[in-house]
Amino acid sequence: MSSLEHIYRYIDDHFDDHLERVRTLVRQPSISGEGVGMAETAAMVAGLIAEAGGSAEIVPTAGWPVVYGEINVGAAKTLLVYGMYDVQPVAGEKWSVPDPFGGHLLEMSNLGLCLVNRGVANQKGPLASFFNTLQAFRAVGQPYPVNLKFMIEGEEELGSRHLPDFVAQNRERLKADYAFFAHFSQDLTGKVIMYLGVKGILFLELIARGGDWGGPTSRGIHGSNAVWLHSPTWVLVHALASMLTPDQKHVLIDGFYDDIVPPSAEDEALLERLITTFTPETELIRDDARRFKYDLTGVPLLRKYLYQPQLNIDGIISGYTGEGTKTLLPHEARAKIDIRMVPNMRPERMLQLVKDHLARHGYADKIEVVVHDGYPPGKAGLSANPAAQAMLKAYRDLGFEPEIWPHLAGSAPFYLFTETLGIPVVMGGLGQGGRQHSPDEYATVDGIRMCEKSIAAFLLNLADQS
Amino acid sequence: MSSLEHIYRYIDDHFDDHLERVRTLVRQPSISGEGVGMAETAAMVAGLIAEAGGSAEIVPTAGWPVVYGEINVGAAKTLLVYGMYDVQPVAGEKWSVPDPFGGHLLEMSNLGLCLVNRGVANQKGPLASFFNTLQAFRAVGQPYPVNLKFMIEGEEELGSRHLPDFVAQNRERLKADYAFFAHFSQDLTGKVIMYLGVKGILFLELIARGGDWGGPTSRGIHGSNAVWLHSPTWVLVHALASMLTPDQKHVLIDGFYDDIVPPSAEDEALLERLITTFTPETELIRDDARRFKYDLTGVPLLRKYLYQPQLNIDGIISGYTGEGTKTLLPHEARAKIDIRMVPNMRPERMLQLVKDHLARHGYADKIEVVVHDGYPPGKAGLSANPAAQAMLKAYRDLGFEPEIWPHLAGSAPFYLFTETLGIPVVMGGLGQGGRQHSPDEYATVDGIRMCEKSIAAFLLNLADQS
Incomplete structure (x- = not known):
């Protein structure tokens, strides 16, 4: 048996224990937006690094701490493991399990037995799987194939507000050959999906208030x-409406689309390959929707999805929203909005365009713009990326031919690796998980097992390449 | 001493007791929108009628009960006392007193000692004052000058949903010569204001949801x-924006202004007199605002205020509105809106116009229209209205020359008197109260005393006219 087969067998034989270790991590709430359980969770992650034979440090930031760790085994190459220990809020959500932090196992239709828990997909499940894989290496007496560094943040769900500072201040000790973000990569049908980058995001809050221009200034009135x-609520409604066409297809902020660049030749080739396996129907099921905004399919639909920026309303609130009636002229109205940026767009420029738009439409004195977070897109590539090659080979070793996407429609601060640290990055791992940011976030139990095996193969492939 | 002077003196001598009786009524929560304390309050009101020597009945409706009562003293004329025992919600409001239902006395700047409590202005304070006045009549041995009937409803703050049914079903026993709604009529400066009618209202909820047309259908997604x-939130924002110009001056719903009639000759004369005492600055202070929507003053400003209908957003909610960030595409968005209707407008027609507007703009399959309540305006008039004449004389007897308004900008179901029962109606009473529907709703303590006296004079004047 190869050392990889030994590790696979160990994972199979000890999976009940491994699953319990995953449940232990996800049961610990760590809602960064509400400040729930953050210190406890950081300590648990530091404990996992120490258990894996590393040195671990809980490093304060201006927000929630970063858990930093090192395991130097004298290998030729070093992998920087990036991860997150925070999760989304659950307030107001209806879950099928009694407790979103109960570590409940639930038989889900078409998926089999699942672990249903906030954060189990995004990203504590994959993170715990990574540490389980290291435990398997140790148990079978197999040295880690690469040196490891860990940077596990507690503010990913807050837009990684203080991670750029951390990276800037720790550039030396973050030196590595490549970076990795563990991720359940299989979709609802079991297909493996590989994303070679992420979009950027700018998350803003627009607050309209009564003032010298008009409207009630400090309280709602009759x-x-x-x-x-005047009503600040109408101001916000009209300001928002001025930013997007009613068919929701075109953002009306001047300059919004100016920085977009056409897909690279590698991306174009990936798109052509992608449409041979991409199934729009699966996406609709995943997203609980019946049709897309565009009557498109194939590459044209994917071009919209991946290379077009968008303005989204994440939330809006004003006035009386309880039961029954209350006639009120509110003094304040708030909207949380985000702009998803495609390659070559920059958050600082988008912020300026939003402010310019509001000023040009006469809202400068009526609406305050609060920046919650923002970072540019990050492209990792494939052919020149040894980490991506190692992950691709791991999938194939385990019998999966992945569907490769030029990048993800979602966002993560990968620019810190691709731009700031200047190293290749890959995200991946087998396993099925979903409903991130939504009720009934889940991971399949069998997927967690496969995730661990794929990470073992990935680590060995990394070393083999060197 | 005249019998009126006896009553005045009794009120002065026993005002501490009378104030306690007001506090007792307002301390009892009665939030119809939330179903808090409704049965208890109805029983208290029935008790007050019984104590005044009447028969009282708590009459079930399809919603909260109506408290009906009769006191037949064999007088020539009968007054129907209309009132409300329900109040607005307080959830989420910040009050200067520890408890909005604490019956707290607070020294307020420019107002003196005030009773600060939800409902003390709208309308439990005036209602309790009315019963205190009756207590004074009895105590000094003065028979009531008119027979009394009481119709005290528990759903005024819900748009008097079931009062029309009650009136229709009890037309016989509601027979009276005139109707009265007790009200603190003095503004911040002490000026007495008399309103000879009300606007109508249509209160709707617009609910945009994902469906066959697009968008997530049952839960928020990434x-x-x-x-x-598509986003149902953007749908709601665009639908709302399509209904009003960005300057908030003109409603864009086809036919919205079609039914408006010019002010009557009596109204025109009242407007001309009104501008000699009307002070826009006082209105701005009351409404916590720094300027009006229109650069107008005098009669033109009042014409906008009283004879122009408006579309208001009372509340709007969708998606994630908690702390921090959560990138979400919501599956639902809700707005509570109201249309204030001026004389000759009808709620059923306005509802049709709103639905037509939504259909014409392509929202028929995307937005559900829920009717919370609606009733037409009610005009009582002055010269041909003996109840208004009796109240006007009461003010003058007590040394006040009122500022007379053709009607109120707010709404109440006065059409039930002016249209359904076909009797004159007046609302009035001395006293200062304010911040209805807002935090720190108040009544001045001295105003409660003056209210009681003015009601005594009103009742005696009514009989004198006959």
């Missing part, structure tokens, strides 16, 4: 006054 | 999908 007093 | 999936 609704009958709307006939002669 | 925000990155907004690039290729």
Whole structure:
């Protein structure tokens, strides 16, 4: 038996224990947006690094701490493991399990037995799987094939606000040959999907308030006054409406599309290959929708999805939203919006365009723009990326031919690797998980096992390449 | 001393007791929108009628009960006292007193000692004052000058949903010569204001949901999908924006202004007199605003305020509205809106116009229209209205020359008197109260005393006219 086969067998034989280790990590709440359980979770992650034979440090930032770790086995190459220990809030959500942090196992239709828990897909499940894989290496007496560094942040769900500072201040000790983000890569049908990058994001809050320009200034007043007093709620509604066409296909902010570049030759080739396996129907099922915004399919649909930026309303609130009626002229209205940026777009420029738009439409004195977070896109590539090649080979070793995407429609601060640290990065791992940011976030139990095996293969492939 | 002077003196001598009786009524929560304390409050009101020597009945409706009562003293004329025992919600509001239902006394700047409590202005304070006045009549041995009937509803804040049914079903026993709604009529400066009618209202909820047309159908999904999936939140924003110009001055719903009629000759004369005492600055202070929507003053400003209908957003909610960030494409968005209707407008027609507007703009399959309540305007008039004449004389007897408004900008179901029962109606009473529907709703303590006296004079004037 090869050393990889030994590790596979160990994982199979000890999977009940491994699954319990995953459940232990996901049961610990770590809601960065609400400040729930953050210190406890950071300590658990530091403990996992120490257990894997490393040195671990909980490094304070201006926000939640980063867990940093090192395991130097004297190997030729070093892998920087990036991860996140924070999760999304669950307030107001309806889950099928009694407790979103209960570590509940649930038989889900078409998926089999699943671990249903906030953060199990994004990203504590894959993170725990990584440490389980290291445990298997140690148990079978197989040295780690590469040196490891860990940078596990607690603010990914807050837009990784302080990670850029951390990276800038720790550039020396973050030196590595490549970076890795563990991720359940299989879709609902079991197909493996590989994303070679991410979009950028700018997350803003627009707050309209009464003031010198008009409207009630410090409290909601009787609704009958709307006939002669301005409403900040209408201001916000009109300001938002001015930014997007009613068919929701075209953003009306001047310059919004100016920085877009056409897909690279490698991306074009990937798109052509992608449409041979890409199934729009699977995407619709995953997203609980019945049709796309565009009457397109194939490469044209994918071009919209991957190479077109968008403006989204994540949330809006103003006035009386309880039961029954209350006639009110509100003094304030708030909208959380995000702009998803495609390659070559920059958050600082988008922010300026939004502000310019509001000013040009007469909203400068009526609407405050609060920046919650923002970072540019990150492209990792494939042919010149040894980490991506090692992951691709791991999939193939385990019998999976992945569907390769030029990048993800979602966002992560990969620019810190591709731009700031200047090293190749890959995200991957077998396994099925979903409903990130939504109720009933899940990972299939069997997928967790496969994730561990794929990470073992990936680590060995990395060393083999060297 | 006249019998009126006896009553005045009794009120002065026993005002501490009377104030406690007001506090007792307002301390009892009665939030119809949330179903809090409704049965208890109905029983208290029935008790007050019984204590005044009447028969009282708590009459079930399809919603909260109506408290009906009769006191027949063999007088020539009968007054129907209309009132409300329900109040607005307080959830999420910040009050200066520890408890919005604490019956707290607070020294307020420019107002003196005030009773600060939800409902003390709208309308439990005036209602309790009315019963205190009756107590004074009895205590000094003065028979009530008119027979009394009471119709005290528990759904005024819900748009008096079931009062029309109650009136239709009880037309016989509601027979009276005139109707009265007790009300603190003095503004911040102490000026007495008399309103000879009310606007109508149509209160709707617009609910945009994902469906066959697009968008997520049953749960919020990851925000990155907004690039290729529709958003119900954007649908609601665009639908609302399509209904009003960005300057908030003109409603864009076809036919919205068609039914408006010019002010009557009596109204025109009242407007001309009104501008000699009307102070826009006082209105702005009351409404916590710095300027009106229109650069107008005098009669032109009042014409906008009183004779122009408006569309207001009372509340809007969708998606993630908590702390921090959560990128979400919501599956649902809701807005509560109201249309204030001026004389000759009808709620059923306005509802049709809103639905037609949504259909014409392509929202018929995307937005559900829920009717919360609606009733037409009610005009009571002055010269041909003996109840209004009796109240006007009461003010003058007590040394106040009122500022007379053709009607109120707010709404109440006065059409039930002016149209359905076909009797004159007046609302009035001395006293200062304010911040209805807002935090720190208040009534001045001295105003409660003056209210009681003015009601005594009103009742005696009514009988004198006959």
